[in-house]
Amino acid sequence: MNRKALIKKFDKQANKYNKRRNNDRASKFREQIFPEAEGNVLEVAIGSGLNFPFYNKDIKLTGLDFSPAMLQVAQASAKNYPFETTFIEEDVESVTFDENTFDTIVSSGTLCAYQNPIYTLNKFQKWCKSEGKILMMEHGICNKKSLALLQKTLDPLALKLFGCRQNRNITELVKKSHLKMIKEERYLAGYLYLVWAKP
Numbered sequence: 001m002n003r004k005a006l007i008k009k010f011d012k013q014a015n016k017y018n019k020r021r022n023n024d025r026a027s028k029f030r031e032q033i034f035p036e037a038e039g040n041v042l043e044v045a046i047g048s049g050l051n052f053p054f055y056n057k058d059i060k061l062t063g064l065d066f067s068p069a070m071l072q073v074a075q076a077s078a079k080n081y082p083f084e085t086t087f088i089e090e091d092v093e094s095v096t097f098d099e100n101t102f103d104t105i106v107s108s109g110t111l112c113a114y115q116n117p118i119y120t121l122n123k124f125q126k127w128c129k130s131e132g133k134i135l136m137m138e139h140g141i142c143n144k145k146s147l148a149l150l151q152k153t154l155d156p157l158a159l160k161l162f163g164c165r166q167n168r169n170i171t172e173l174v175k176k177s178h179l180k181m182i183k184e185e186r187y188l189a190g191y192l193y194l195v196w197a198k199p
């Protein structure tokens with residue numbers, strides 16, 4: 001799918017993501033990992049800002065997304081939180097930051113969307129300070145065979161409808177990248193991956 005079409009797809013989902021704010025089934029998992037974000041934080045593909053409630057008040061947050069509609073919603077929501085925010089409308093796969101810029105890089109529900117996820121993880125490795133951390137909550141292939149088969153079958157449809165792949169193995173992607181995996185937890189038959197990594 002070309003970039004323009006993908007951005008349009010996410011623009012159309014911005015309201016749905018905004019409404020999810022009060023009824024987000026992933027919030028208990030976000031709460032397990034994102035309070036650990038500290039310092040100068042980059043949240044890639046920030047969407048409508050569903051991680052805001054879990055951030056410490058003293059972080060300095062840069063939120064990036066290529067969907068202007070998602071960013072608009074995130075920007076409005078950020079007014080309800082005490083931390084300092086900057087928003088950037090860019091594509092994660094082409095944007096550049098100086099090396100060693102961020103203390104924490106946060107990613108949630110985004111590795112499913114990138115054309116080249118390993119290339120993107122390698123960018124995180126460069127952008128993050130050597131003593132910093134990368135925190136991720138991603139969905140991917142289940143560890144239950146019957147569900148994994150269903151995910152593989154539905155993958156082309158999910159890509160067409162939501163711009164989102166169902167069958168990526170997040171553990172393998174992280175291991176193939178330049179990041180060092182520190183800890184991983186899997187939930188919901190292995191569908192949901194929480195990953196703590198270092199550059």
Ligand SMILES: C[S@@+](CC[C@H](N)C(=O)[O-])C[C@H]1O[C@@H](n2cnc3c(N)ncnc32)[C@H](O)[C@@H]1O
Nearest residue numbers: 010045046047065066067070091092108109113
């Ligand atoms: C499934 S939503 C997740 C949003 C948010 N991270 C969350 O946890 O709710 C995926 C988001 O990634 C953004 N996105 C996907 N690919 C992107 C890219 N290459 N560059 C920037 N944003 C991207 C979409 O616009 C969308 O906001």
